[in-house]
Amino acid sequence: MTAKLTAAQFVSTTFDYIVIGGGTAGLTVAARLSEDPATKVGVLEAGDWDPNIAAINLPGLAGSLMGHEKHDWGPVSVPQIHANGQKVPQPRGKGLGGSSLINITLLDRASAAEYDGIEALGNPGWNWNEFLKYFKKSETTIPTDPDHAAKHTLPKADTKWHGDSGPLLKSYPLYFGFGQLRERVMSALEELGVPSNPDANEGNKVGVSTTYVSVDPRNATRSYAANVHFQANSHRGNLFVLTSATVSKVIFREGTSPLVATGVEFIHEDQKYRASASKEVIVSAGSLQTPQILELSGIGDKTLLSKYGIATLIDLPSVGENLQVYVDDHVSAPVVFEIDPQYETLDAAREPEAAASLQQLYQQRQGPLSAPPLSVVAFFPSETFMSPEQRQKWKEGALAAMQDAPEGLRKQYEVQIRRFAAPSSPEGEIMPVPGFLPALDLKRTPKARYLSICTVVLHPLSRGSVHIASADPQAPPTIDPAYLSRPEDLEVLLAAVKFSLAFFKTTALGDVVRKQLAPAPEVAASDDALRDYIKKTCACVYHPLGTAAMLPKQHGGVVDPELKVYGTANLRVVDASILPMQIAAHTQATVYAIAEKASDIIRGA
Numbered sequence: 001m002t003a004k005l006t007a008a009q010f011v012s013t014t015f016d017y018i019v020i021g022g023g024t025a026g027l028t029v030a031a032r033l034s035e036d037p038a039t040k041v042g043v044l045e046a047g048d049w050d051p052n053i054a055a056i057n058l059p060g061l062a063g064s065l066m067g068h069e070k071h072d073w074g075p076v077s078v079p080q081i082h083a084n085g086q087k088v089p090q091p092r093g094k095g096l097g098g099s100s101l102i103n104i105t106l107l108d109r110a111s112a113a114e115y116d117g118i119e120a121l122g123n124p125g126w127n128w129n130e131f132l133k134y135f136k137k138s139e140t141t142i143p144t145d146p147d148h149a150a151k152h153t154l155p156k157a158d159t160k161w162h163g164d165s166g167p168l169l170k171s172y173p174l175y176f177g178f179g180q181l182r183e184r185v186m187s188a189l190e191e192l193g194v195p196s197n198p199d200a201n202e203g204n205k206v207g208v209s210t211t212y213v214s215v216d217p218r219n220a221t222r223s224y225a226a227n228v229h230f231q232a233n234s235h236r237g238n239l240f241v242l243t244s245a246t247v248s249k250v251i252f253r254e255g256t257s258p259l260v261a262t263g264v265e266f267i268h269e270d271q272k273y274r275a276s277a278s279k280e281v282i283v284s285a286g287s288l289q290t291p292q293i294l295e296l297s298g299i300g301d302k303t304l305l306s307k308y309g310i311a312t313l314i315d316l317p318s319v320g321e322n323l324q325v326y327v328d329d330h331v332s333a334p335v336v337f338e339i340d341p342q343y344e345t346l347d348a349a350r351e352p353e354a355a356a357s358l359q360q361l362y363q364q365r366q367g368p369l370s371a372p373p374l375s376v377v378a379f380f381p382s383e384t385f386m387s388p389e390q391r392q393k394w395k396e397g398a399l400a401a402m403q404d405a406p407e408g409l410r411k412q413y414e415v416q417i418r419r420f421a422a423p424s425s426p427e428g429e430i431m432p433v434p435g436f437l438p439a440l441d442l443k444r445t446p447k448a449r450y451l452s453i454c455t456v457v458l459h460p461l462s463r464g465s466v467h468i469a470s471a472d473p474q475a476p477p478t479i480d481p482a483y484l485s486r487p488e489d490l491e492v493l494l495a496a497v498k499f500s501l502a503f504f505k506t507t508a509l510g511d512v513v514r515k516q517l518a519p520a521p522e523v524a525a526s527d528d529a530l531r532d533y534i535k536k537t538c539a540c541v542y543h544p545l546g547t548a549a550m551l552p553k554q555h556g557g558v559v560d561p562e563l564k565v566y567g568t569a570n571l572r573v574v575d576a577s578i579l580p581m582q583i584a585a586h587t588q589a590t591v592y593a594i595a596e597k598a599s600d601i602i603r604g605a
């Protein structure tokens with residue numbers, strides 16, 4: 001099918017459903033809808049299908065395709081005025097699988113309260129119980145080898161919380177790059193007041209855990225939307241997937257109200273085509289490109305659309321607004337320490353002489369290539385890393401922000417203010433990395449060993465936007481995450497970075513540490529210097545959402561609880577962009593669950 005299907009064949013078919021974007025959500029929906037052999041589903045994906053690429057399949061290479069000219073769209077933000085003018089890369093996967101193709105494979109869920117909060121914002125049926133049902137439906141948990149589980153204290157998956165018959169395969173990592181340091185890393189976090197949480201998927205996220213990963217442990221390969229939803233179903237005669245096809249707009253029947261979508265226009269090998277859908281068009285182009293497609297189709301802010309000569313069909317100014325990204329000091333601004341070289345970290349794996357043994361180990365499903373580079377994560381409430389005075393100051397700032405905010409955002413801030421004070425709500429995350437992370441001009445010393453940390457602000461107050469910058473569908477949109485535009489976010493990040501620095505001074509790790517490298521001790525000694533360091537180095541953690549928010553229209557909504565775009569009869573958005581507020585978790589499991597639930601809504605199940 002895909003490889004042999006031509007654009008001409010694609011457009012000669014009248015589909016029941018056309019899905020725009022063969023990514024994480026898009027392929028999930030397409031697979032579910034095409035379970036009925038009488039339903040014809042067409043998927044248009046701008047990228048290609050590359051099943052045999054090591055950098056995709058080997059979990060240990062996860063992350064290495066960021067910035068890749070073919071597999072990453074390579075978007076970059078506009079200069080961030082509150083972050084030293086940085087233009088910050090915003091990686092997005094391109095090709096069948098979308099961002100599930102290039103992500104790090106961590107597979108986790110937020111706390112139950114966060115999903116219940118989505119419902120409370122005006123979305124009946126989008127609560128923890130429903131999400132849990134669809135988390136489980138989306139996945140099969142592969143049991144951990146008993147010796148591996150005993151050695152690393154990995155809990156047994158309880159089917160009350162974990163799926164056992166869904167398409168996506170999940171497992172505990174086959175390898176931990178911390179070597180003997182893993183127990184010490186976990187103890188250090190507990191010493192800082194972050195309790196152990198053996199399984200953070202049961203509705204309580206607070207604590208230190210080992211995450212599940214979207215990896216098939218039986219052959220140590222990535223499990224992702226392209227292999228579980230497309231490849232596994234490629235025999236279906238009613239599922240049509242055309243790659244290298246960039247959708248330029250949705251087509252509507254003239255004069256209809258609500259607007260009736262009848263198909264899409266797309267570009268394939270420099271030719272323009274039109275394809276028809278008799279039932280629905282589903283936009284699953286991800287948080288940064290779904291708004292672009294809506295705007296190119298005439299759905300968005302009419303002033304913006306007229307600037308680019310696009311006729312407004314639905315004046316919906318919320319399209320592309322409400323962009324929320326985690327803020328962190330990830331790869332470009334890590335906390336990095338040199339440690340005692342006797343400890344095993346991933347630094348050894350990066351040395352040229354390790355290459356042959358890495359491959360050998362991988363053949364036995366062992367070693368650094370068999371697992372993603374990080375898998376210990378700690379989520380903790382504000383009281384764990386901020387003083388009462390800092391929290392009070394944050395609250396005053398948030399209340400002031402609320403006064404100036406439009407009604408919809410005011411409601412979001414109300415939730416954020418309530419959560420920020422709660423001991424059950426994670427507000428900070430740190431991800432220890434067993435090895436060196438580049439920071440500014442810091443260089444790795446051969447044979448040295450390092451321990452680094454990514455520090456994350458989970459619920460920023462800042463809101464950004466993504467909008468078209470041209471009527472040309474091939475031109476990238478303008479992305480403005482507005483990093484640190486609310487000064488409270490900078491203060492939370494400052495406190496979180498200091499917390500990360502304290503991690504290295506715990507008794508569990510104190511005797512392992514040799515040298516503080518980044519931020520340098522003299523920088524860390526002054527809050528102003530540390531703020532400056534953060535502004536120079538902060539980057540995104542790859543979880544943009546909120547740009548086609550599921551909210552009441554008057555509160556900034558783009559889609560209703562059935563994921564239909566306001567003002568349309570049969571155009572839905574199904575991807576990360578519908579999440580109205582940032583969640584304290586990595587996003588892929590939630591996106592798979594959204595797509596599973598959307599599929600049931602669409603088929604009326």
Ligand SMILES: Cc1cc2nc3c(=O)[nH]c(=O)nc-3n(C[C@H](O)[C@H](O)[C@H](O)COP(=O)(O)OP(=O)(O)OC[C@H]3O[C@@H](n4cnc5c(N)ncnc54)[C@H](O)[C@@H]3O)c2cc1C
Nearest residue numbers: 021023024025046098099103104106247286576586587588
């Ligand atoms: C580098 C990176 C690391 C990450 N790590 C993790 C992690 O470890 N754990 C985790 O939980 N989450 C992680 N995430 C986030 C997670 O992968 C995403 O939230 C999720 O995959 C988003 O799914 P989506 O369906 O919204 O969009 P995507 O999966 O990005 O799908 C969008 C699809 O639409 C296609 N498309 C876009 N525009 C068009 C167009 N005009 N025409 C046709 N096709 C189009 C794209 O090519 C893409 O295939 C990471 C993301 C990235 C980028």
